[in-house]
Amino acid sequence: MSIFKYPARDLYSWLTTKQDFLLLDVRNAKDFERFQIESxxxxxMLNVAYFDFMEIEDESAAKVPKDKPVRIVCAKEDSAKYVAEILEKHGFEDLGYLEGGIKSWGNLLVPMLLSPKEDYQLFQFIRPGKASCSYGLKYKEELMVFDPSRNSEFYLEFAQENNCKLIKTFETHLQADYIAGSRVLSEKTGAEFLGHDNDFGSSKNVFSPIQDGEIYPFAQNGPEVKIFFTPGHTPGSTSFIIDGKFFISGDSTFIHSIGRPDLGGQVDAWSDILFETLKRIRELSDDVLVLPAHYIDWEEANSDLCFVATLAEVKNYNKDIFAIDNKADFLTFIKSNMRDQPPEYAEIRLLNANLKQVDDARAEELDLGKNECAASAYAAQQASQ
Structure with a gap:
C-alpha cells in the first residue's frame, strides 16, 4: 500500500470504531506532553520526534513496530509525510499521515444528533481536540448555534448541507480557553450575535444583549430558547433552556464538575455568585438534559459517545459539590482546587472581546490544546501530573 493522506474525521472514525493501528506522533516531547490526541x-500511541528521524534515522525507525498500520501525526503535514517516506524505505507498508497537521485535529467538529424524536434537530458539535462542545438547533429552514468555535467554515457548510439559514449565534460567556466564532459568523451571514452585557458590554463586538427569562423563537413556531442567567464562571455567564427539555449549561456546570470562578482574578466574589447559581440550577427538573460546554475526558460520554446527562445524574456525579450548603465552605472547595490558568487565556479574552487582532498562525497556536475550565479535585490532580 502506498503512502496516503487522511483527514482528521477519518482518524476520529478509526478511534471511535476501535480500529487496530499505531498512532505515531512525531512532534517534540514538549508539544506532545502539552496536547495529545485522545479517544x-x-x-x-508512540512519540518519536521528527528531528530524531532526521538525525538518527535507523534507531528511530527501529522503535516503530511493524505489526500494524501506522498513522502519523505532526505539527505540520509535510513533516509527517517526510517520516512516512522514511518508514516506507525501512519496509513499512501501510502508512498514512494527517492532512493539515495537528491543527486539523484541533479544529475537528463532530456533529451528533441529540433529539431524534423531536420535530426539530438539536446537534452537539463535539470538538475532541479541545474537549469542548458547541451546539446547533435547527427547525425547518432556520438554524441557531451556541458557542461556535473559530472553525466558521464548518458551521457555514453545515447550514448549507442542511438547507437552512443561520439566524442567531449565542455565546454563553466571554470565552478564555478558545477563540469563539460568533463574531465572524455574524459578519459572514448577518446572523444576530447574542450575549450578556456583563461579559460583552465592554467589548468591541456588535451584539444584542440578552436578559434572564427572555424567549427566542423560530419564525414558524418550533422550539423556544429560554435565557437562564447563570453567572459565576464569569459575570455574564448564561445558559439556555431548549424546549423545556435541554439545558445548554455553558461553563456553569459540567457532567463531572462545575465551572471555575477564579479565571477573572476575583475568586472570592465570583465564588459566592457561582454558589447561588448552582442553587438555582438545582431547582430545575431532574429530567432536564444537561449539555455542557466542556468535558474532562471521554468517561463523561454516554453509550452514543455524546456528552449529555440528566440533571439528576449531574447532581449525583457532583454530589459532594452540590451538598455544600454555605458560601464559606464552597469558597474553601474552590480555593483548594485552584491552579494557574494557562497564560494564553488573557490574550484569548482580548481576541474574543474584539480588542486585539492576530494573524491566523498565532490564532491557531492560541486555540490549540485542551481546556482547563473545570473546578474539581480531579481536574487539579490532572493538572499537577
Missing part, C-alpha cells in the same frame, strides 16, 4: 477507547 474514548484505548489505542496504541
Amino acid at each position: 474514548p477507547f484505548p489505542f496504541d
Whole structure:
C-alpha cells in the first residue's frame, strides 16, 4: 500500500470504531506532553520526534513496530509525510499521515444528533481536540448555534448541507480557553450575535444583549430558547433552556464538575455568585438534559459517545459539590482546587472581546490544546501530573 493522506474525521472514525493501528506522533516531547490526541477507547500511541528521524534515522525507525498500520501525526503535514517516506524505505507498508497537521485535529467538529424524536434537530458539535462542545438547533429552514468555535467554515457548510439559514449565534460567556466564532459568523451571514452585557458590554463586538427569562423563537413556531442567567464562571455567564427539555449549561456546570470562578482574578466574589447559581440550577427538573460546554475526558460520554446527562445524574456525579450548603465552605472547595490558568487565556479574552487582532498562525497556536475550565479535585490532580 502506498503512502496516503487522511483527514482528521477519518482518524476520529478509526478511534471511535476501535480500529487496530499505531498512532505515531512525531512532534517534540514538549508539544506532545502539552496536547495529545485522545479517544474514548484505548489505542496504541508512540512519540518519536521528527528531528530524531532526521538525525538518527535507523534507531528511530527501529522503535516503530511493524505489526500494524501506522498513522502519523505532526505539527505540520509535510513533516509527517517526510517520516512516512522514511518508514516506507525501512519496509513499512501501510502508512498514512494527517492532512493539515495537528491543527486539523484541533479544529475537528463532530456533529451528533441529540433529539431524534423531536420535530426539530438539536446537534452537539463535539470538538475532541479541545474537549469542548458547541451546539446547533435547527427547525425547518432556520438554524441557531451556541458557542461556535473559530472553525466558521464548518458551521457555514453545515447550514448549507442542511438547507437552512443561520439566524442567531449565542455565546454563553466571554470565552478564555478558545477563540469563539460568533463574531465572524455574524459578519459572514448577518446572523444576530447574542450575549450578556456583563461579559460583552465592554467589548468591541456588535451584539444584542440578552436578559434572564427572555424567549427566542423560530419564525414558524418550533422550539423556544429560554435565557437562564447563570453567572459565576464569569459575570455574564448564561445558559439556555431548549424546549423545556435541554439545558445548554455553558461553563456553569459540567457532567463531572462545575465551572471555575477564579479565571477573572476575583475568586472570592465570583465564588459566592457561582454558589447561588448552582442553587438555582438545582431547582430545575431532574429530567432536564444537561449539555455542557466542556468535558474532562471521554468517561463523561454516554453509550452514543455524546456528552449529555440528566440533571439528576449531574447532581449525583457532583454530589459532594452540590451538598455544600454555605458560601464559606464552597469558597474553601474552590480555593483548594485552584491552579494557574494557562497564560494564553488573557490574550484569548482580548481576541474574543474584539480588542486585539492576530494573524491566523498565532490564532491557531492560541486555540490549540485542551481546556482547563473545570473546578474539581480531579481536574487539579490532572493538572499537577
